[in-house]
Amino acid sequence: MFDASVLSPLLLTLKISVLATASACIPAIAMARLATVHNFPGRDLTDAILTLPMVLPPTVLGYYIIVFLGRRGIVGQYLWEHFGFNIMFTWEGAVIAAAVVAFPLVYRSARAAFEGVDENLENAARTLGATETAIFFRVSLPLALRGLLAGIMLAQARAMGEFGATLMVAGNLPGKTQTMSLAVYSAMAANNETLANTLVLIISVVCVSLLVIVAKVIKPKT
Numbered sequence: 001m002f003d004a005s006v007l008s009p010l011l012l013t014l015k016i017s018v019l020a021t022a023s024a025c026i027p028a029i030a031m032a033r034l035a036t037v038h039n040f041p042g043r044d045l046t047d048a049i050l051t052l053p054m055v056l057p058p059t060v061l062g063y064y065i066i067v068f069l070g071r072r073g074i075v076g077q078y079l080w081e082h083f084g085f086n087i088m089f090t091w092e093g094a095v096i097a098a099a100v101v102a103f104p105l106v107y108r109s110a111r112a113a114f115e116g117v118d119e120n121l122e123n124a125a126r127t128l129g130a131t132e133t134a135i136f137f138r139v140s141l142p143l144a145l146r147g148l149l150a151g152i153m154l155a156q157a158r159a160m161g162e163f164g165a166t167l168m169v170a171g172n173l174p175g176k177t178q179t180m181s182l183a184v185y186s187a188m189a190a191n192n193e194t195l196a197n198t199l200v201l202i203i204s205v206v207c208v209s210l211l212v213i214v215a216k217v218i219k220p221k222t
Contacts, residue, residue, distance in 0.1 A: 006198055008175050009183035013203070016091060016179060017159035020098035021106075025152060028103050032110035033136065047111075054104040058164025061100055065169050069096065089171045094179065097165035102155035109151020113144035150218045157210040160203065 031050060035043055053061055069076040071086050079085040087093035117140050125135045141148075163181040170177035172186060180203045187196035 004175075005183070005195055006202070009178050009180045009199070010202060012091065012175075012178065013160055013180040016094045016098055017102075017156055017162075019095045020102055020159040020162075021152060021156045023095065023099040024103040024106050024155060028106035028151075029110045029148065032107050033114055033140070036111055036114040050107050051104045053101050054108075058101065058162065058166075059168055062097060062165035062168030065093075065097060065100060065165065069093075087169065089173060089177060091170065091177055094162075094166045094170035094177050097169045098159040098162045101162050101165060102159040105155040105158055106148075106151045109147050109154065110144070113147025113151070114140060116147065117143045146217055150214045153210050153214045153217070157207045160207060 028050075031046075034040075035047055066073060066076075066088070068074050069079070069087050071077065071080045071088060076087065087096055121143070122135050122139055125139050130138070160179075161181055162179070163185070166177070166179060167182060167185075172178050172182045174183075174186075178186065180199055184196050184199045184203075187193075187199060
């Protein structure tokens with residue numbers, strides 16, 4: 001039976017990663033579809049910005065989040081003064097941090113999936129009088145679904161392992177914002193190797209399981 005030192009960060013990690021992935025999915029898929037269908041000015045720059053969280057250090061992402069959404073941030077100050085909403089040192093802040101790092105995984109996978117859809121099928125639907133919305137939901141989305149699911153599961157795994165941005169934005173508060181990654185860090189800092197080994201084993205098994213599922217999802221049908 002897991003005690004609170006294991007169960008609390010595990011449940012919090014699952015909660016944060018699921019909410020973060022869900023929050024990232026819709027805007028990531030929408031932007032991927034837009035970038036695939038429309039060749040608008042600045043598309044390459046937009047693509048680079050949306051992909052940036054994949055290459056920036058997590059602490060830099062955390063800094064950007066604080067600058068925009070912190071209590072004295074560009075947007076955060078308004079939210080605090082008018083709604084009393086503050087993301088610092090809250091699990092909501094951890095969700096935002098994880099969503100930011102998970103976003104490009106969904107976006108890149110979704111864009112690749114949409115680019116792989118046969119344009120002839122979409123054009124055939126247009127000649128039959130289908131609207132763009134109908135084409136998306138009845139043609140493009142079903143054909144790109146495998147790639148989308150793979151990206152979503154990869155984003156879920158990435159959100160579960162987020163550390164740097166979460167630490168800067170949400171802190172490391174046991175029972176409140178301490179995820180599995182932060183719990184491992186705290187266990188090692190306290191020289192508690194038994195707890196660290198348990199946490200590492202659990203998160204490794206979960207992430208490996210997700211990667212195995214991704215491999216099965218993207219495996220071509222024979």
